[in-house]
Amino acid sequence: MSWRTLIKFELHAIFTNPALLFTVFGGVLIYSFLYPLPYSQQLPREQLVTVVNQDHSQISRELIRMIDATPQVKVQQYARSIDEAKTQLETGEVHGLLVIPAHFNRDLLLGKSPTLAYAGDASYFLVYGTIVEGIATASGTLGAKLKVARMVMSGDNIALAADQFSAIKLNTKPVFNPSMGYINYVVPAVFVLILHQTLLIAVAMLGGGQNEYRLQGGTGYWLRYPAWKIIIVRGLLMMTIYLPLTAYYFGYSFESLGISRLASIGDLLAMTVPFLLAVIFAGMVIGQLIPRRELATVIVLISSIPLIFTAGFIWPPSAIPEVLNQLAQIAPATPAINGFVRLNQMGATFEQVIGWWGQLWGQVIVFGCIASWLMTRAQKASASKVSVEKTAESQ
Numbered sequence: 001m002s003w004r005t006l007i008k009f010e011l012h013a014i015f016t017n018p019a020l021l022f023t024v025f026g027g028v029l030i031y032s033f034l035y036p037l038p039y040s041q042q043l044p045r046e047q048l049v050t051v052v053n054q055d056h057s058q059i060s061r062e063l064i065r066m067i068d069a070t071p072q073v074k075v076q077q078y079a080r081s082i083d084e085a086k087t088q089l090e091t092g093e094v095h096g097l098l099v100i101p102a103h104f105n106r107d108l109l110l111g112k113s114p115t116l117a118y119a120g121d122a123s124y125f126l127v128y129g130t131i132v133e134g135i136a137t138a139s140g141t142l143g144a145k146l147k148v149a150r151m152v153m154s155g156d157n158i159a160l161a162a163d164q165f166s167a168i169k170l171n172t173k174p175v176f177n178p179s180m181g182y183i184n185y186v187v188p189a190v191f192v193l194i195l196h197q198t199l200l201i202a203v204a205m206l207g208g209g210q211n212e213y214r215l216q217g218g219t220g221y222w223l224r225y226p227a228w229k230i231i232i233v234r235g236l237l238m239m240t241i242y243l244p245l246t247a248y249y250f251g252y253s254f255e256s257l258g259i260s261r262l263a264s265i266g267d268l269l270a271m272t273v274p275f276l277l278a279v280i281f282a283g284m285v286i287g288q289l290i291p292r293r294e295l296a297t298v299i300v301l302i303s304s305i306p307l308i309f310t311a312g313f314i315w316p317p318s319a320i321p322e323v324l325n326q327l328a329q330i331a332p333a334t335p336a337i338n339g340f341v342r343l344n345q346m347g348a349t350f351e352q353v354i355g356w357w358g359q360l361w362g363q364v365i366v367f368g369c370i371a372s373w374l375m376t377r378a379q380k381a382s383a384s385k386v387s388v389e390k391t392a393e394s395q
Contacts, residue, residue, distance in 0.1 A: 072134030207287015281367035
């Protein structure tokens, strides 16, 4: 009943389980390369659009050339009507369309503001946003050019007109996402979720397998040692395995992907320890509740998409029903994502994330107590069953 013997039993249970090892090492390492791969170019470029030019003037053709010259958009086709352009969009030949109305040139000469109609495939928000950005930039540039020309014709100095054609000048600088790319935006949070899900599956799979064996009448070391000892040893061993994997994500992976790293090692470690322990204890709870180990993977994977959209980095919490916000707080991933992203990508001080840090420690205590109670109950049920069988045999 020594600690050393229990550690040996736990190590043997972990490293002789191929499914667990593949989930831990294979899942973490494979995802670190595969997930960012489709977004390696950061932003979509050269999105194909079709143009319906109902004006056929020199200025409308100049606008088309300007749009085609933007890095976001490439004019792929021309359509004779809006219906034809819609058909090209629906069949996937292009991802967006632009309609230049009739009398476009005349309205500009009269000082009126013609309306350009453009649309994009909104089922991919990055594609849609890129098309809208490219067309809006080109049309805005053309409008500015015409306004400056009109001011010069009215007698204004060309340099003064070029500087004062707009009453408001914007000087936009991205603060937390310098490249304005997808990798810097979503990968830091998703990597935390990957660590959460793979660790949760691994611990739940280990506990679920032992629970399955117990329900079939088998016995093992997890029924002989006190529950609190098993929780401490399993928690420390799994955290020891995952600390290097976490360092790999926040170190090498972030560096190779060009993701900003602003937090100190001490702050990251202070947030990592309760995060890993909370996930481990939550996995123990799931492992005690499932009758078969393969259910761990099913349950955790089903929860992945809801966790992504309720964690607060893809969809704002203010736009999520309050009941879903509260449910999301049960998962350690939610406070961990908020804490890590603010520390490492947004440069927050540790005092600014102390609430999420405290929430993680609270989850450690709650999940640890629940896991201990479930393990103790299982041990008592097994002991009672053995006692009944021995009594039946003696009779």
